[in-house]
Amino acid sequence: NAGVTQTPKFQVLKTGQSMTLQCAQDMNHEYMSWYRQDPGMGLRLIHYSVGAGITDQGEVPNGYNVSRSTTEDFPLRLLSAAPSQTSVYFCASRKGLNNEKLFFGSGTQLSVL
Amino acid sequence: QKEVEQDPGPLSVPEGAIVSLNCTYSNSAFQYFMWYRQYSRKGPELLMYTYSSGNKEDGRFTAQVDKSSKYISLFIRDSQPSDSATYLCAMSARGNQFYFGTGTSLTVIP
Numbered sequence: 225n226a227g228v229t230q231t232p233k234f235q236v237l238k239t240g241q242s243m244t245l246q247c248a249q250d251m252n253h254e255y256m257s258w259y260r261q262d263p264g265m266g267l268r269l270i271h272y273s274v275g276a277g278i279t280d281q282g283e284v285p286n287g288y289n290v291s292r293s294t295t296e297d298f299p300l301r302l303l304s305a306a307p308s309q310t311s312v313y314f315c316a317s318r319k320g321l322n323n324e325k326l327f328f329g330s331g332t333q334l335s336v337l
Numbered sequence: 338q339k340e341v342e343q344d345p346g347p348l349s350v351p352e353g354a355i356v357s358l359n360c361t362y363s364n365s366a367f368q369y370f371m372w373y374r375q376y377s378r379k380g381p382e383l384l385m386y387t388y389s390s391g392n393k394e395d396g397r398f399t400a401q402v403d404k405s406s407k408y409i410s411l412f413i414r415d416s417q418p419s420d421s422a423t424y425l426c427a428m429s430a431r432g433n434q435f436y437f438g439t440g441t442s443l444t445v446i447p
Contacts, residue, residue: 228380264345266439267381267425282434314380321432324369324388328380 226250230315230329237305237336245300245332247315253327255318256298260284260311261331267314273298274321305336340364343426343438352447356413360426360438363407367428367436370402372411375423375440384424385411416445 231246249256257272269282273292287309289301298317302309315329343360350356358372368389373381385400387393387409393400399412409428413420426438 264439266341266343267427267435267437269434272434324371324429324431325383325386326371326427326435327383328373330380331378333378 228315228317228327228329230313230332232332233330234333235335237302237334239305239307239336241305243302243305245302245313245315245334247298247300247329248296249298249315249317249327250296251317251319251327252295253317254295254320255323256292257282257316257326258288258290258298258300259314259316261314262311270300270313302334307336310334310336340436341426341428341438344441345439347442347444349444349446350416352416352418352445354416354445356411356416356420356443356445358411358413358424358426358441358443360409360428361407362409362428362436364428364430364436365404365407366430366433368431369429370400370409371427371435372398372400373425373427373437375425377422381425418445418447421445 228249258270259267271290273279313332318326370387372385374384375381390402390404397414401410421444423440425440429435
């Protein structure tokens with residue numbers, strides 16, 4: 225089992241560019257989510273999904289889009305990158321909404337210039 | 338008021354010391370309490386998981402939950418240089434989102 229796999233590991237964007245952060249899990253988890261981690265702010269939830277075709281907003285959803293067409297994949301799209309989106313992004317999954325063990329990917333470090 | 342408060346440190350201890358890491362929280366609905374360890378430039382990994390109040394021990398690690406005081410702790414015995422990392426507390430009410438502390442940076446000096 226690879227667990228939760230994120231790509232790319234690093235990315236530099238210019239303001240206004242768009243990109244997609246990829247996330248895949250091979251644990252057959254229903255629940256997948258995206259967090260951003262900023263110094264002094266901790267991990268903040270961006271979007272989450274409780275199953276294929278179902279997504280919902282977290283604490284800081286503005287400027288991000290998600291979709292969930294398969295159980296395995298949960299990409300995060302930045303529509304028009306802004307310097308405030310410079311952060312480390314983590315994808316995380318768990319078996320279901322009622323399972324409290326959350327597993328994280330290794331992260332994507334994003335810089336927006 | 339933040340849902341979860343955690344002293345960011347940094348904390349520096351000599352090898353072999355007992356380390357105590359703590360978090361406080363405000364939401365009495367929280368029932369699940371987790372500790373994650375995060376090495377530099379890596380994702381958080383689940384270290385300890387506790388339901389409701391009480392203690393849980395796993396090797397050199399002990400997690401304590403005091404729901405009456407809304408206070409959780411992680412103790413590391415016989416600390417090793419490999420324990421040097423950032424430790425994040427996390428908690429949730431069943432079926433709801435997780436709330437994370439900001440993390441405590443720990444360095445164990447050989």
